[in-house]
Amino acid sequence: xxxxEKQGAAARxxxxxxxxxxxxxxxxxxxxxxxxxxVKSDLWLKANALDLENARANGMRESMQDRLILNAERxxxxxxxxxxxxxxxxxxxxIIEKFTxxxxxxxxxxxxxxxxxxxxxxxxxNVTVDAAALCLKSGNACILRGGKEAxxxxxxxxxxxxxxxxxxxxxxxxxxLVEDTSRGSxxxxxxxxxxxxxxxxxxxxxxxxxxxxxATVPVIRTGEGVCHVYxxxxxxxxxxxxxxxxxxxxxxxxxxAAECVIIHSGVLAPFLKKAVPLLKQKNxxxxxxxxxxxxxxxxxxxxxxxxxxxxxxxxxxxxxxxDSLDEAIDFITLHGTSHSxxxxxxxxxxxxxxxNRVDAAAVYHNAxxxxxxxxxxxxxxxxxxxxxxxxxxxxxxxxxLTSYKYTVSGTxxxx
Amino acid sequence: xxxxEKQGAAARxxxxxxxxxxxxxxxxxxxxxxxxxxVKSDLWLKANALDLENARANGMRESMQDRLILNAERxxxxxxxxxxxxxxxxxxxxIIEKFTxxxxxxxxxxxxxxxxxxxxxxxxxNVTVDAAALCLKSGNACILRGGKEAxxxxxxxxxxxxxxxxxxxxxxxxxxLVEDTSRGSxxxxxxxxxxxxxxxxxxxxxxxxxxxxxATVPVIRTGEGVCHVYxxxxxxxxxxxxxxxxxxxxxxxxxxAAECVIIHSGVLAPFLKKAVPLLKQKNxxxxxxxxxxxxxxxxxxxxxxxxxxxxxxxxxxxxxxxDSLDEAIDFITLHGTSHSxxxxxxxxxxxxxxxNRVDAAAVYHNAxxxxxxxxxxxxxxxxxxxxxxxxxxxxxxxxxLTSYKYTVSGTxxxx
Numbered sequence: 001x002x003x004x005e006k007q008g009a010a011a012r013x014x015x016x017x018x019x020x021x022x023x024x025x026x027x028x029x030x031x032x033x034x035x036x037x038x039v040k041s042d043l044w045l046k047a048n049a050l051d052l053e054n055a056r057a058n059g060m061r062e063s064m065q066d067r068l069i070l071n072a073e074r075x076x077x078x079x080x081x082x083x084x085x086x087x088x089x090x091x092x093x094x095i096i097e098k099f100t101x102x103x104x105x106x107x108x109x110x111x112x113x114x115x116x117x118x119x120x121x122x123x124x125x126n127v128t129v130d131a132a133a134l135c136l137k138s139g140n141a142c143i144l145r146g147g148k149e150a151x152x153x154x155x156x157x158x159x160x161x162x163x164x165x166x167x168x169x170x171x172x173x174x175x176x177l178v179e180d181t182s183r184g185s186x187x188x189x190x191x192x193x194x195x196x197x198x199x200x201x202x203x204x205x206x207x208x209x210x211x212x213x214x215a216t217v218p219v220i221r222t223g224e225g226v227c228h229v230y231x232x233x234x235x236x237x238x239x240x241x242x243x244x245x246x247x248x249x250x251x252x253x254x255x256x257a258a259e260c261v262i263i264h265s266g267v268l269a270p271f272l273k274k275a276v277p278l279l280k281q282k283n284x285x286x287x288x289x290x291x292x293x294x295x296x297x298x299x300x301x302x303x304x305x306x307x308x309x310x311x312x313x314x315x316x317x318x319x320x321x322x323d324s325l326d327e328a329i330d331f332i333t334l335h336g337t338s339h340s341x342x343x344x345x346x347x348x349x350x351x352x353x354x355x356n357r358v359d360a361a362a363v364y365h366n367a368x369x370x371x372x373x374x375x376x377x378x379x380x381x382x383x384x385x386x387x388x389x390x391x392x393x394x395x396x397x398x399x400x401l402t403s404y405k406y407t408v409s410g411t412x413x414x415x
Numbered sequence: 416x417x418x419x420e421k422q423g424a425a426a427r428x429x430x431x432x433x434x435x436x437x438x439x440x441x442x443x444x445x446x447x448x449x450x451x452x453x454v455k456s457d458l459w460l461k462a463n464a465l466d467l468e469n470a471r472a473n474g475m476r477e478s479m480q481d482r483l484i485l486n487a488e489r490x491x492x493x494x495x496x497x498x499x500x501x502x503x504x505x506x507x508x509x510i511i512e513k514f515t516x517x518x519x520x521x522x523x524x525x526x527x528x529x530x531x532x533x534x535x536x537x538x539x540x541n542v543t544v545d546a547a548a549l550c551l552k553s554g555n556a557c558i559l560r561g562g563k564e565a566x567x568x569x570x571x572x573x574x575x576x577x578x579x580x581x582x583x584x585x586x587x588x589x590x591x592l593v594e595d596t597s598r599g600s601x602x603x604x605x606x607x608x609x610x611x612x613x614x615x616x617x618x619x620x621x622x623x624x625x626x627x628x629x630a631t632v633p634v635i636r637t638g639e640g641v642c643h644v645y646x647x648x649x650x651x652x653x654x655x656x657x658x659x660x661x662x663x664x665x666x667x668x669x670x671x672a673a674e675c676v677i678i679h680s681g682v683l684a685p686f687l688k689k690a691v692p693l694l695k696q697k698n699x700x701x702x703x704x705x706x707x708x709x710x711x712x713x714x715x716x717x718x719x720x721x722x723x724x725x726x727x728x729x730x731x732x733x734x735x736x737x738d739s740l741d742e743a744i745d746f747i748t749l750h751g752t753s754h755s756x757x758x759x760x761x762x763x764x765x766x767x768x769x770x771n772r773v774d775a776a777a778v779y780h781n782a783x784x785x786x787x788x789x790x791x792x793x794x795x796x797x798x799x800x801x802x803x804x805x806x807x808x809x810x811x812x813x814x815x816l817t818s819y820k821y822t823v824s825g826t827x828x829x830x
Contacts, residue, residue, distance in 0.1 A: 115804060220805070242829060365822075366825045404808055406776060409780045412781050
């Protein structure tokens with residue numbers, strides 16, 4: 001057995017114990033984690049300082065360094081997130097359905113944890129704790145594989161969390177970290193079918209595509225978002241400008257931010273007149289198609305073909321002109337990533353058609369794409385936003401980290 | 416674009432149309448398929464005769480030839496299956512949940528088709544029709560890739576089905592066959608992420624493992640079944656012998672048949688005394704561990720280590736002795752395939768512990784593993800039995816061929 005196989009087997013064993021654990025014990029473990037992260041924050045900060053030192057020495061971008069950095073306030077917030085997970089309903093054990101067959105068999109469909117969840121992510125130490133807490137609450141063991149840039153922070157966090165769960169009598173192997181951050185270890189993890197039930201990559205499009213391509217363990221793809229706001233011929237243009245500004249500018253780095261506005265030609269000029277002054281407040285770079293460019297003039301540059309498929313994660317917005325709702329839907333079908341799409345219109349028929357026909361995790365009428373989020377949907381915390389159709393779609397909370405099994409009670413029935 | 420990419424793009428377009436189609440039209444298409452299969456059965460039988468001729472020339476095993484063969488009676492049965500699919504409830508469009516958020520957003524979780532489903536299977540022409548019918552009823556387009564041994568039968572069946580759906584005004588590309596049966600075409604299909612939402616391999620363990628290993632399209636693993644019957648210390652031994660006989664012998668070739676009996680040492684001799692005469696009726700070959708072998712003598716041969724992990728699909732049964740329920744559960748954890756597991760006991764505590772702790776799609780108390788089946792569970796027809804935990808577990812009917820999307824209706828909300 002390799003080191004990772006041993007870790008997998010230990011996680012599998014811990015998952016068996018966790019699967020039948022009562023809610024109270026899981027909540028006590030989560031409280032212990034939250035407490036320990038604060039009490040031992042010096043340890044965690046010291047490890048984080050080491051990562052930051054390396055980051056600076058290696059010339060890491062400021063924005064990346066910001067994701068990596070911990071401080072007392074952030075630790076408090078992370079610990080708060082763990083307490084919130086404890087407060088959420090435990091989905092495990094729910095009888096989803098119960099029915100009796102004509103032959104007398106009593107069949108129950110019962111919610112159970114997935115088992116062992118592998119999380120592959122980049123240099124964000126908060127993910128280490130968030131993911132572990134959600135997995136624990138939903139009765140799953142987790143194997144965490146963070147980026148090498150955060151390895152010291154992650155080692156410290158996992159050490160603190162393992163100590164905390166052990167202190168309330170749980171098997172610490174329900175949370176573990178892949179300590180080897182080489183490419184090889186990620187690859188081995190992706191093929192650990194025997195011990196891992198599902199892999200959730202969290203990070204940029206490159207990471208997600210690489211995991212999808214290579215893994216034999218089932219993967220849930222998350223977070224690629226080329227999201228559109230479509231301004232219909234019958235849109236309330238003030239509302240449209242306001243929603244677009246929010247969808248693009250409130251937090252451009254996240255996956256539910258809009259990357260492209262599609263404008264019906266009938267309202268092209270009047271809409272841009274309202275929207276551009278708002279977008280200018282944040283110096284949004286507009287990349288427009290030919291027709292929009294004529295209206296925008298020096299306020300925009302010409303879009304290239306590749307712009308329609310780019311997740312900028314920045315203050316950049318593509319602008320596309322269409323002549324009909326159908327053309328807008330076709331454009332979204334071709335260039336969207338099935339994440340979040342919004343129509344702004346006062347025409348109920350257009351809204352209904354858009355909601356029915358656009359194939360995405362979340363489809364909006366007269367609202368910002370930014371609402372695609374576990375918290376905003378009322379699911380509590382989320383482990384990611386699924387952009388695939390298998391298993392779970394959109395924000396994944398605790399319930400999306402479960403499966404089910406059938407239990408069948410008989411009196412000697414044979415077939 | 417390659418030929419298969421074109422086929423994928425056409426299926427994707429058909430799926431968009433199918434996704435919003437009303438139930439009546441889908442049912443009319445299914446009726447048309449059932450009618451056409453019977454009316455044009457000469458065409459289908461002629462193509463099948465060609466496959467059989469090739470099969471004999473290539474020395475195909477009798478049992479394999481039997482799976483391949485069509486006749487009037489079988490066609491009638493297959494057409495009947497299509498009519499049954501028409502009679503099932505349409506899961507698409509169901510509002511699974513609806514809730515209003517404090518900010519006034521109305522969120523609906525709505526059941527939608529998966530989209531395009533790829534089915535990779537072996538030489539069984541009935542699968543071609545069964546799978547197409549279930550996909551169509553659940554609003555999914557399908558791309559079928561059957562074995563080369565059945566290519567003529569499949570070409571004819573798909574031709575008849577496409578004609579039938581076109582006759583009621585549907586896009587025929589909602590059903591298509593991969594005509595190239597080379598290894599290369601299967602491989603290309605497994606990487607057609609852009610057009611296929613999920614791949615379902617149906618066939619032997621080798622096929623399923625190969626698809627899981629290679630595919631980048633999400634896969635649902637089905638049908639690997641190393642199933643156990645555990646005879647507890649407090650079992651009703653007559654019931655146990657009867658259930659075991661049924662689980663092993665009623666249809667040994669299927670995935671829910673038992674491959675191994677686990678016997679508590681306290682009832683080893685008396686149980687075998689009851690079970691062996693039944694199993695002898697079918698000349699079941701017993702492969703026993705050391706303790707069971709002592710009791711069985713010349714009625715058995717010694718099991719080898721590999722026997723515990725073998726899906727015999729034949730009149731062969733492994734016999735394992737344990738000293739406790741815990742040991743039985745550990746053995747199942749180690750050697751089971753998470754398909755179907757059964758405990759025979761009159762002890763409610765032992766039954767509850769087994770049902771809770773054994774991690775499988777279907778866990779039975781005092782009943783045969785043979786009930787793991789869409790029809791027996793009341794789901795109607797099934798497309799396969801999932802042995803993974805992601806998306807669907809156990810028998811997969813129409814509902815398991817769907818996903819969901821969130822539609823969000825607002826009045827200009829921003830975040």
